[in-house]
Amino acid sequence: MRLFLHQLRYEQLLFWRSREAAFFVFAFPLLLFVLLSSVYTGTYLGKPAAWAVLAGILGYGAANTGFAGLALLLVGRREMGFLKRVRSTPIPAHVYLSAVLVSMLLIFVFQAVAVLVLGKLLKSTPFPHQALSMLLVILLGAAAFAAIGLGFTSLIRSAEGSSAAVNFVLLPMAFLSGGFGPTTHYGRVLRTIGDVLPLKYFVQLVYAIYLHNHEIWSKPGSIAVVAAWGVAGALVAIRRFRWEPVEG
């Protein structure tokens, strides 16, 4: 536990010290929220459109932090030889990785709070009534996308290509899943593709909780899909995760 907290502290220090990470992982979704909520007007599902935009951005943020942020961080550390080096020290692998994961989870929780506050200030969006369900769904999403990100690192072979690879997955997924606003006007093909993506189900969960004040348990199917993707990512990670640089 002492080791875990020690590492968590340094993970937070490292994250906020790196301006690129702090901007792209933490601040960029906030910026997108400001932009998108100014173009989506009117109502959606009987609520002001800004509510749906906010829910979508929470979804995009979960994937952006958990999946993209974590995958880029770990590939970077792997390719700079840092993970290999950590392996030669007494900190156990699971403690180190847990600290990295929990640090990302924390960052996403901060971000979710920031989005909610920003929404309230700019668009008078409410704070969620089902606060506990909201917190649980945020943790579920961040954990599932983190597991997918962990598995995805094994597909990336170099630090140079990692940003392209991650965004090639993240941006279309966010677009197809409603991360950048409601998808009801999308064509059938696009919506069908979205139907297999975890982010779509995660956004549906956030809609249910945030727009309709349902509890998280009202959509067990969506929980199952998000969790299944997370488990799949974790299984790939367990089999394929590597600590040593691919080249060298």
Added chain:
Amino acid sequence: MTPAAIVVRDLRKSYGTHEAVRGVSFEIAAGEVFGLLGPNGAGKTTTVEILEGYRRRDGGDVSVLGHDPARSNPQFRERIGVVLQQSQLFANLTVREIHLMFAGYYERPRAVDEVIELVGLREKRDARVKTLSGGQKRRLDLGVALVGDPDLVFLDEPTTGFDPAARRAAWEMIRALRSLGKTILLTTHYLDEAEQLADRVAVLREGRIVREGTPADLTGGTEETEIRYRRDGREVLLRTGEPTRVLNELTTQALAEGRELEGLTVRRPTLEDVYLLLTAEEDDA
């Protein structure tokens, strides 16, 4: 006799059909500086990575500080320090922060400021890593490896890419480590480095140790002295076990003919010559 820090018996490792290490045995005493030499692909890195616990062996016995590194456990990792050749540390942390982060991984770390002093980074203590020069970064690497106060330090090519002054400084640091009683396993392809630092060296070639001993043993093994001079613009090279007689004959003859032995040099083989001789046989095989 001091107890052995490392015992390796008939170590074997293959990658697919390629046998990288083919029965290597050696011992390193506690407090000794041992140099592992050899060209790329000789099996140096594989051997060292097995000892560090990164790779599993296919055969043979290995004991590092009484542990089997294949069952790499935290107790074992408490006592080793590893400097990897290609590793970078976080650009945005300060020298002191990086040391503190690593110090937190150990049960009984050395005082961080002491380590920073030891590797000569006191003035850079609060500087971000990205502002350090290449040589300073390597010193930081070493500091981070020492922060757990290890008994055994692995140094992989510690001065590759250094300018001469930085190399001398690094050598001084490694000597300081030895005086602290650390056991050091050094891999290098700089022969003068091994000659300067190592108590004993082993030369690896194609997965086998082809020569082992003190640097003096190795260079003493060949009796030949090289005599070089130029005659009519052509380089003449003589190798002899009787340099006094040969030199006497050469100079007598030159004096009689009223000639100068231009560019005359007489030298004993260095470890580098022995090494080149040992590793060059590869091409004849």
